[in-house]
Amino acid sequence: MDLTYTEEEEAFREGLRAWLADVLPKLPAKPSPDDWPGRRAYDTAWQRTLHDAGYGEVHWDASPTRRLIFLEETEKAGAPYVGANFVGLLHAGPTIASEGTPEQRERWLPPVLRGDEVWCQGFSEPDAGSDLASLRTRAWRDGDDYVVSGSKIWTSHAEVADWCELLVRTTPVSDEVPKHRGITWLAMPMDAAGITVRPLRTLAGSAEFAEVFLDDVRVPVGNRVGAENDGWRVTMVTLSFERGTAFVGEVVACRRLLGELAREARANGRWDDAVLRRGLGRLSAEFAALWRLTQWNVSEAQRTGGVPGTGGSVFKLRYSHARQELYDMAAEVLGPGALDADRPWTLERLSSLSYTIAAGTSQIQRNIVAERILGLPKGR
Amino acid sequence: MDFQLSEDQRALRRGLRDVLEGRFGRDALRAAVDEPRIDRKLWRALGDAGFFALCLPEDAGGVGLSLPEAVLAFEEAGRVLLPGPAVATFLAAGEVAGAAEGTTVVTAVGGPFVPWLEEADAVRGDAAGAVAVRSVDPLTPLHRVQDDGEAQDPRAVLLLAAEQLGSAARTCEAAVQYAQDREQFGGPVGRFQAVQHLCADMLVRAELARVAVYAAAVTEDPLEAAGAKLLADDAAARNARDCLQVHGGMGFTWESDVHLHLKRAWVRARLGGTAARAEEELAAAL
Incomplete structure (x- = not known):
């Protein structure tokens, strides 16, 4: 059990931090959520920036630990998300890289990495x-x-x-x-x-x-x-990329949000409520553990040659529920403000309702855990 | 970063599991329930296996390992419901003569209770005026004392959490085994999703507690240990209840082992300081 990073990994982290500190202040303003062409342009320009700096292929890095560091540091620095590049970089791209012909890889992969095609x-x-x-x-x-x-x-x-x-x-x-x-x-x-x-x-x-x-x-x-x-086998290759390091940035973001909630609660007086404080304390333990589970799964992937194990289902089950609880807690902190749709946490609370459904519902994840990890008979 | 068990750690766990399951199998467990006492021969055998001296330096006659190995050892102790104040004896190794060898049984005040006060050879903390209570756990005699309100030794908190983890993993396995063996409506009840999902949630709780306990052992961060204890307490108590549920009527009987896990989980949750205190500490750090 070793939680320290190698010198090479730390050097990668330091280089990335320095680069982010230089490049992020120069980014244009984020487009509005309804401006799809604007969002595409923003997201692909970011991918182009990553590409030109040598980070374009980071999601395909053979080292899960470097992928973890990249996602952790970009989230901490407030860098743009993968956004419109998600399917190209994390679904279709890896599938083509794994199952495509040399011609197909040459045709489709470079434009994804350059941010030219979505x-x-x-x-x-x-x-x-x-x-x-x-x-x-x-x-x-x-x-x-x-x-x-x-x-x-x-x-x-x-x-x-x-x-x-x-x-x-x-x-x-x-x-x-x-x-x-x-x-x-x-x-x-x-x-x-x-x-x-x-x-x-x-x-x-x-x-x-x-x-x-x-x-x-x-x-x-x-x-x-x-x-x-x-195609089913080809697709399973793709879907396995959705696990493992898939939620690294989100866990980092949740831990930051916990800090913001504590600050807001201290400022608006809700902190005097012991039930609320204790709820935040427990969620802090949950997300600390989810971060450790991410490191555990990444270490496992590193050992087994990059194929994420079924540990991804264990992670996704707890993470998706914990994140919904986190936004419910945000509503407690906001008090009456929780009904104000212009407050950012309110919209995020609504969006979080998809987490237990998207990318495999919690019920399907439990089926996977029961059948593939625990070895129970096929369910009915 | 390689946050997985090393080969040596796996071997240590296998070795301790062999010792514990060999010396304290189901028959020994049920005999202990009928007549709760500390098995001195078992205690010395654990001493001989290096259990209590795991973290003592080699030049002090110990094994010279660290907290990650200790949590693996206590996880195994938690799996088999080892009776006795193992955490207090472990922490007394090198300080109380005979603790490391398993010849002296050491207990300690933990919050408002002292476990095994009458059987222990030495007690750490102020047990003056201790009053015996009829313990809910047949395998842990308890005395009430005045709670001094002091924070618990973070190592004790972590090792109790490791025992909770072992129990949580064991009850998950027991539930899965029972769901495979027990047949109703013409097949194993484990084919029903309603049962499967209980089992899946048990695994999730145990695995989240596992990484929390292991990481806290690596970092030796008291706050991380407090968080790990919260999750492990939750995993042990809730897994025992779900295991009971999967066992149906059999789970409600004295002869089933499930209630022993649940009752011990309740005791350990109290011994390491309250959940309220841990949650407040974690919140204060936000």
Whole structure:
């Protein structure tokens, strides 16, 4: 059990800190949440800045510890989030890097790293959420193209994306073909004819997602990554990248928020309430432990060659609930201000309601823990 | 950074588990419930295995290891519900003659209680006027004393937390085992998600407590130890209750071991200082 970083890792941290201190004050003002082209421009410009400074590939660094340090330091310094680059850098990119041909890697990876191209994700469907493998968007071969029809949902950045990592059904489910076997992974250009994007307004009031309707959209066969009908396996490679270091920045942010809540409570008198103080104290212990769990999981990934283990489900279960409790605590600190939608914590409290649903609901995570870690029989 | 157990630490844990499970298996546990006393032979065997002298320097006759190894040892003690004031004896090693060897049983005042006062050979802290209470835990005789309100030794807090962690992990395993063995409606009850989700939450609590306890052992930060104790207390008590629930009616019986874990968890939660105090300390540091 060693929590000290190597000299090389500390040097990486120091270099990053110095660079952030230099570059962050020169950033332009953040665009408003509803300004999608502005958000794309801001996020991709940041990725370009990272790229030019040699940090463009940091999310793909073979060392999980360096990835952890990068996410920790950028969050502490208040640097921009990965934002519109999320799918390109953390989903589609790693999939193409792992499963694509040399030509596909050359075509799609450098523009992601330079911040030139933005990807979105077309996985979930109205009738395929937790049960993703039951997806029904169909693709037929027609010469050198696939012709795709169906609909996707919960697609972030669809309005401004250049590409969509798309899961389609190429072989219908039958007695011989189970639902996982007939799925194919395609890179769909978002300017193709037949694509309709309809923004979805969330309960927080903003349009963070979109529905994407596909009506005979033609996608070249050359845009298929992996073999036809092998898309489920290809996708699992992608999804594993969502764990491990996925929430490093968020845990750092939560610990900072705890400090801000204590400051606000001391200023507005709520600190006199022992129940509130003790609740903050307990959450402080929770998030300290979640940070240690992150370091534990990263160390494990480092030992096993970078593949995040099922420990990610344990982390996500507790983290997503703890973060919701944190915003409930923020509401306690704000008192009547908790009903003022212009207070930042109020909107974040609303957004936090998605944490126990997105990227695998808490119920699905418990199924994973029960079956894959604890070895209980397949649930019903 | 390599926040995982080293090979040596794994070997130490395996060795201590063998000693503890071999010398204090289920029969010994149930015999101790029927007649609660400190097994002096077991205590000396632990002394011979280096359990109490783990953190003593080698030139003082100890094993020369550090707190991370100590929490692994106490995690194992917590798994088997080892009776006796092991934490106090461990902390007395090198200071009270015979403690390191397991020939002197040392207890200590912890908050408003002294455990094992009548059986112990030495007591640390002021036990004047101690009054026996009928302990809720059949494996921990208790005396009430005046609580001096002093902060607890952070090492004692951490080692109690390590015992809680061992108990929490053990009750999670026991629940999973029972869910696999117990059949209702034509199959194991562990195939029902309602049962699975109880078990999954138990694992989450145990694993979060684990990293908190291990990290506090590495940093030796008293505040981190207090936080680890909060999470470990919670994990031990709530896992025992969920384990009881998974066991159904059997969990409510005296012959089941589940209640022994729950009762000990309640005792340990009191011995290391109150949750209120730990939460206030953590809040004050924000």
